[in-house]
Amino acid sequence: MSTSSSNVKTQIINEVRQAAAIQNARHLIEKINEHCFERCIPKPGTSLSKGEDACITSCMEKYMSAWNTVSRQYVARIQKEAGSRGAEL
Amino acid sequence: MDALSNINLNAADLQSLPDRDKAELQQFLKNETQKSTIQQAIHSLTDVCFRKCITGKISSGTLDKTEEPCMRNCVDRFMDANNSILKQLESMRTG
Numbered sequence: 001m002s003t004s005s006s007n008v009k010t011q012i013i014n015e016v017r018q019a020a021a022i023q024n025a026r027h028l029i030e031k032i033n034e035h036c037f038e039r040c041i042p043k044p045g046t047s048l049s050k051g052e053d054a055c056i057t058s059c060m061e062k063y064m065s066a067w068n069t070v071s072r073q074y075v076a077r078i079q080k081e082a083g084s085r086g087a088e089l
Numbered sequence: 090m091d092a093l094s095n096i097n098l099n100a101a102d103l104q105s106l107p108d109r110d111k112a113e114l115q116q117f118l119k120n121e122t123q124k125s126t127i128q129q130a131i132h133s134l135t136d137v138c139f140r141k142c143i144t145g146k147i148s149s150g151t152l153d154k155t156e157e158p159c160m161r162n163c164v165d166r167f168m169d170a171n172n173s174i175l176k177q178l179e180s181m182r183t184g
Contacts, residue, residue: 020121031135035140065150065152067135077168
């Protein structure tokens with residue numbers, strides 16, 4: 001009985017983690033598509049040119065670097081603010 | 090999180106969990122919700138700041154030496170602006 005309840009718990013935890021990871025990835029991909037299409041394909045032609053394709057590859061990597069930079073900066077900032085709020089109280 | 094509705098579990102399984110597991114799950118979900126809120130904020134900040142900071146021709150996959158500090162400043166100034174607005178609103182409420 002205790003093994004089955006811990007299985008239910010583990011199952012929930014794993015599925016929630018997976019759902020969150022998928023949602024996060026989906027959101028990132030949507031934003032990359034939006035930005036990189038706008039930046040790299042200003043005038044859509046009959047096919048994707050070599051230059052456009054190269055731009056999309058760079059843009060994707062750049063957007064991910066930007067996401068990581070924002071992530072580090074934002075987390076550091078909210079941690080600092082949480083710390084100073086704690087000191088005021 | 091609408092993706093949660095995909096999880097197949099019946100209510101009886103949840104109900105029969107020992108209290109300790111229920112408490113642990115509650116804490117876990119609280120943490121995951123917080124993590125998700127932070128990630129949403131990162132997505133929206135990246136969106137806003139990428140538009141402001143990456144204005145040149147995109148020719149490399151890394152952030153160059155003006156883009157990187159611009160992204161960091163953008164995050165901090167956005168937060169400053171946010172705090173300033175909250176402060177203004179607070180003074181309107183009390184004043």
